Amino acid sequence: MTHYDAIIVGAGAGGGVAAGVLAGAGKRILMLERGPRSEFAQVPRDHLRSQRGSFYGHNAGPDIEGNPRTLEDGSIVLPHQRGYQNNAAMVGGGTRVFGAQAWRFMPQDFRMASIYGVPEGSSLADWPIDYEELEPWYERVEWEIGVSGTDSAMTHLPPYKRPYPMPSLQPNTAMRTHMKGLEKLGWQSLPMPQFINSVDYNGRQACIRCQQCVGFACPVEAKNGTHNTTIAAALRSGNCKLKSGVMVERIDCDDGGRVRGVNWIDNAGERDSATAEIVIVSAGAVESARLLFNSATKREPNGLGNHSDQVGRHLQGHYYPLAVGLFPERMMDNLGPGGGVATCQFNHDNPDVIGGGMLADDFIVLPIISWKIYVPRDIKRWGLSAKQFMRDRYRCLGDIKGPVHEIPSPEGRVTLDPKVRDKFGIPVAHLSGTTHPETVRTASFIYDRAEEWLRASGAEKVWGYRPDLRLSGGQHQAGTCRMGEDPAESVVDPWQRVHGHDNLFVLDGSVHVTNGGFNPVLTIMATSWRAAEHIVEQW
Amino acid sequence: MFNERQLQTLHAAIDRIIPEDDFPGGVEAGVADYLLKQLGRDLTHLAQDYPRFTDALEAEAQAAHCQAFAALEDGQQDALLTRVELGEVEADWPLDPAAFFADFVEHCAEGFYSDPGNGGNRDGVSWRMIGYEVNG
Ligand SMILES: Cc1cc2nc3c(=O)[nH]c(=O)nc-3n(C[C@H](O)[C@H](O)[C@H](O)COP(=O)(O)OP(=O)(O)OC[C@H]3O[C@@H](n4cnc5c(N)ncnc54)[C@H](O)[C@@H]3O)c2cc1C
Ligand code: SF4
Numbered sequence: 026m027t028h029y030d031a032i033i034v035g036a037g038a039g040g041g042v043a044a045g046v047l048a049g050a051g052k053r054i055l056m057l058e059r060g061p062r063s064e065f066a067q068v069p070r071d072h073l074r075s076q077r078g079s080f081y082g083h084n085a086g087p088d089i090e091g092n093p094r095t096l097e098d099g100s101i102v103l104p105h106q107r108g109y110q111n112n113a114a115m116v117g118g119g120t121r122v123f124g125a126q127a128w129r130f131m132p133q134d135f136r137m138a139s140i141y142g143v144p145e146g147s148s149l150a151d152w153p154i155d156y157e158e159l160e161p162w163y164e165r166v167e168w169e170i171g172v173s174g175t176d177s178a179m180t181h182l183p184p185y186k187r188p189y190p191m192p193s194l195q196p197n198t199a200m201r202t203h204m205k206g207l208e209k210l211g212w213q214s215l216p217m218p219q220f221i222n223s224v225d226y227n228g229r230q231a232c233i234r235c236q237q238c239v240g241f242a243c244p245v246e247a248k249n250g251t252h253n254t255t256i257a258a259a260l261r262s263g264n265c266k267l268k269s270g271v272m273v274e275r276i277d278c279d280d281g282g283r284v285r286g287v288n289w290i291d292n293a294g295e296r297d298s299a300t301a302e303i304v305i306v307s308a309g310a311v312e313s314a315r316l317l318f319n320s321a322t323k324r325e326p327n328g329l330g331n332h333s334d335q336v337g338r339h340l341q342g343h344y345y346p347l348a349v350g351l352f353p354e355r356m357m358d359n360l361g362p363g364g365g366v367a368t369c370q371f372n373h374d375n376p377d378v379i380g381g382g383m384l385a386d387d388f389i390v391l392p393i394i395s396w397k398i399y400v401p402r403d404i405k406r407w408g409l410s411a412k413q414f415m416r417d418r419y420r421c422l423g424d425i426k427g428p429v430h431e432i433p434s435p436e437g438r439v440t441l442d443p444k445v446r447d448k449f450g451i452p453v454a455h456l457s458g459t460t461h462p463e464t465v466r467t468a469s470f471i472y473d474r475a476e477e478w479l480r481a482s483g484a485e486k487v488w489g490y491r492p493d494l495r496l497s498g499g500q501h502q503a504g505t506c507r508m509g510e511d512p513a514e515s516v517v518d519p520w521q522r523v524h525g526h527d528n529l530f531v532l533d534g535s536v537h538v539t540n541g542g543f544n545p546v547l548t549i550m551a552t553s554w555r556a557a558e559h560i561v562e563q564w
Numbered sequence: 565m566f567n568e569r570q571l572q573t574l575h576a577a578i579d580r581i582i583p584e585d586d587f588p589g590g591v592e593a594g595v596a597d598y599l600l601k602q603l604g605r606d607l608t609h610l611a612q613d614y615p616r617f618t619d620a621l622e623a624e625a626q627a628a629h630c631q632a633f634a635a636l637e638d639g640q641q642d643a644l645l646t647r648v649e650l651g652e653v654e655a656d657w658p659l660d661p662a663a664f665f666a667d668f669v670e671h672c673a674e675g676f677y678s679d680p681g682n683g684g685n686r687d688g689v690s691w692r693m694i695g696y697e698v699n700g
Binding site: 069070071072073080081082233234235236237244245355357359391392393395396397406407408409411412413415416419420 | 580581582583585587602605606642645649666669670672673674677678679681682690691693694695696697698699700
């Protein structure tokens with residue numbers, strides 16, 4: 026059996042960064058990913074089956090067959106169905122098909138409990154680290170992975186020490202219209218920072234402004250995920266062995282709490298294993314918790330790191346209020362990716378609600394998604410008038426939406442289903458509870474601001490979706506292996522080492538204490554970079 | 565799956581959901597092809613119901629007009645489909661008319677507006693119509 030310096034479970038955002046840092050430091054690593062390593066052509070641009078519109082399936086995994094989860098009402102859900110809380114499963118994880126928004130959290134996002142107090146029944150808490158601690162790592166990720174943006178416009182943050190490495194993309198028609206709306210309202214207006222090459226960068230070309238960005242792979246690799254940056258560098262270094270199409274079943278741990286290695290199963294059902302000095306779990310918030318549960322020992326019968334019943338709790342994602350407007354003129358000019366102007370006017374300091382969220386205009390909306398979700402609910406859905414509405418007004422639809430900082434609840438959680446197993450026979454994740462109801466009030470407040478913005482931008486008619494109370498997670502899943510000083514209230518320490526285990530780490534969205542009012546991936550990469558460098562320093 | 569008559573009814577109905585104007589109607593744009601493909605893929609659970617749906621439309625046309633659905637004027641077809649949409653049917657329906665009709669409308673839209681790779685939206689005709697361009 027081969028022995029490695031480190032084994033990384035999951036080749037997504039956090040794991041991908043960890044691979045780059047460790048391999049770059051000369052560590053010999055094994056990276057295990059359950060999904061495939063896919064080229065552009067192997068991530069279909071299917072408008073009915075993508076990570077953007079999963080009407081009948083999706084394009085970035087996991088496979089629909091053999092990977093169920095279960096819900097509180099006893100139902101079994103498939104990966105593309107509502108309630109599953111899917112992200113993606115392939116080399117690059119969510120970053121292979123993401124929308125590439127590259128947001129730093131705000132200083133306040135790390136101190137939610139101190140600022141707002143803790144609502145009864147919630148597990149709102151401060152992070153053990155602050156913005157200042159993370160700032161150099163944000164900067165590092167922005168430069169190494171590659172982010173375009175305008176630092177001087179980020180007035181909701183402390184001044185940047187180093188600007189973005191690339192300028193923002195030129196605005197399209199919708200953005201210009203929405204910028205006028207913000208100006209009219211006197212709200213902050215900024216070009217969204219994006220993991221997108223606005224100019225040639227790091228040996229890859231600039232974005233060609235196509236119309237199928239979010240939910241799809243990039244035809245010219247101008248979208249910067251871990252697959253084409255840190256993982257590519259790790260593989261080039263010769264220090265990283267990547268095995269795709271293998272599902273890690275269990276982490277091996279001795280009676281003293283020392284982790285020895287992992288066991289996996291490949292797609293043909295063959296089992297194998299390897300040992301390592303350290304194991305890094307980067308399987309995403311739901312699957313990382315599941316793997317810790319499935320690795321229970323005599324000493325920790327409820328799962329590794331779960332001595333305080335914290336693993337799997339506080340599952341968070343983002344409520345995403347969406348308001349749509351019908352404009353007198355054309356908004357859509359086919360200049361992708363779309364989604365480029367944002368405001369952080371309402372992330373904090375809102376009257377009477379806890380936290381808030383960023384608001385932004387949207388990516389180019391695929392025609393079938395527009396039909397199913399964006400066209401006004403009161404138009405007739407068949408006949409000439411329906412067809413002509415799409416013909417004349419598809420391009421006149423615009424929308425504003427944004428991720429609301431969730432108020433976590435310990436009851437919103439991942440556990441193991443006692444009966445249901447996946448195609449390999451491994452117990453699957455069971456999802457139960459909801460986010461704390463305070464989230465609904467904040468989301469409703471943010472929804473109203475979205476409508477206000479659309480009206481100011483000139484929409485003649487506005488409608489939309491005000492979120493209801495539910496369990497959250499999905500593409501922005503986080504929170505299930507909280508970071509904290511106190512082992513009684515957290516799963517990993519501030520360096521992301523699992524309490525009680527010298528050589529077991531979690532580097533992914535699981536460690537987020539709260540998930541910010543922003544898309545989370547830049548923060549996942551920044552915390553992972555910081556933790557991985559620390560692992561190397563302490564070696 | 566469909567006999568000749570059922571297929572005629574289906575085509576006639578599709579062309580009222582997405583009628584021809586300056587741009588092709590649903591059938592010419594490939595919506596029926598999309599639907600047939602899906603009935604063997606994601607909509608296999610409706611493979612029995614779809615022929616029943618067309619039979620019911622046919623029965624409805626016979627009850628109201630003593631004619632085949634496909635032979636009715638556009639306006640008559642629209643009026644009949646509107647009754648189905650509202651669940652105000654005269655014939656005996658083996659399935660919930662309003663619910664099935666709503667699904668049928670969605671399936672037609674999927675065939676018309678989704679990517680040509682799904683069997684409909686022939687040569688991207690609906691995208692040309694609405695002004696959605698694809699490059700790259
Ligand atoms: C369509 C889409 C758009 C998005 N847009 C944005 C955006 O614009 N901005 C933003 O900030 N975020 C965005 N996200 C979210 C972002 O991608 C995630 O936050 C991020 O990828 C999470 O990182 P992670 O490391 O926690 O997990 P992931 O990236 O999900 O990586 C986990 C990996 O582990 C693998 N894995 C799981 N279990 C096992 C196992 N047992 N054995 C082996 N491998 C395993 C999974 O297959 C997966 O590849 C988007 C996501 C999607 C899908
Ligand atoms: S808009 Fe298209 S070309 Fe540009 S980054 Fe996104 S997928 Fe790539």
